Amino acid sequence: MNKEEGKRLAALSFTEKIELLEKLRDRSLAFIEAREKLAKKKKLGPDGPKSDPVELDGRPP
């Protein structure tokens, strides 16, 4: 974020900033959830429940 963008955001009302904060939080939570799912799949390995191999290592089987 450049300085001008930062200043513009800083000038928003508290309500508007909290709304942005909630969007940022939801995005972070979705990212954490996806990362945890991926880690779980990797841990289970090939004998674990069926999973999409492309998601595991980024390459087709």
Added chain:
Amino acid sequence: MKETLETINRMQADGVIGQYAIGGAVGATLYLDPVATLDVDVFVMLPGVDRGRIVSLTPIYEYLTKSGCQIKGEYIVIGSWPVQFLPPGNLLEEEAVYQAVQAEVRDIQTWVMTAEHLVAIALQTGRAKDHSRILQFLERNAVDLNKLSNILTRHSLTSKWANFKKRYPNE
């Protein structure tokens, strides 16, 4: 956040907590551009508790669980936000609660620590993310340096501030 603040205000009106102030990243959002955070830090005075006594948050947890809120580790989820209730750990935090400013979120009144107190507490805490927040306050000219200097002197934080300024000389 509306539901979160309404619940905290109701808890205050019911006498479970005394004065309170939002601190941390959500508090800083009043003065700065929003930075992602997953929880809300609420500093609370507890009625009838003398300074220096061991503080129990049980009345808060009981009140909120009866209202249907769920406890998740050190947080209690109110509305969509995990909230951490923190009794002031020292005089600086206590002063920050008493001198908090009123703010409004979706027509709900709430209390937020002043920018100067947020900076002083961040300096006292001293983690990398706290330093980063202080730099943001300075960069945005969001802090009254005279007021800050007064707080830092009263709470014996001037040497920490000098070290901080030495570490980040361009700010």
